Amino acid sequence: MVETRIAPRYRVMKPAQIEYGGDEIPCTVRDLSITGAALEVSDPSGIPAKFTLVVPEDGLRLPCRVIRRTEFRIGVAFD
Numbered sequence: 001m002v003e004t005r006i007a008p009r010y011r012v013m014k015p016a017q018i019e020y021g022g023d024e025i026p027c028t029v030r031d032l033s034i035t036g037a038a039l040e041v042s043d044p045s046g047i048p049a050k051f052t053l054v055v056p057e058d059g060l061r062l063p064c065r066v067i068r069r070t071e072f073r074i075g076v077a078f079d
Helices: none
Strands: 010-020 023-032 036-040 050-055 060-069 073-078
Touching: 023 050, 036 060
Parallel strands: none
Antiparallel strands: 010 023, 010 050, 023 036, 036 073, 050 060, 060 073
């Protein structure tokens, strides 16, 4: 399969939070690039289309938009 992403993604396993409207939802960053990430969550159904991804380990606060949802994962692009 040919890689078509703009930037290469790196497999990671970092704890993070999805923040929106004063709420925080725990998640795990499973892969990461300069343009986006794959997030593992327990239930993606209540997560809005735009939010801030906070990765405390790296000191990151990244505005995101959802581009893909599956049962336990969300694909995001960084704004």
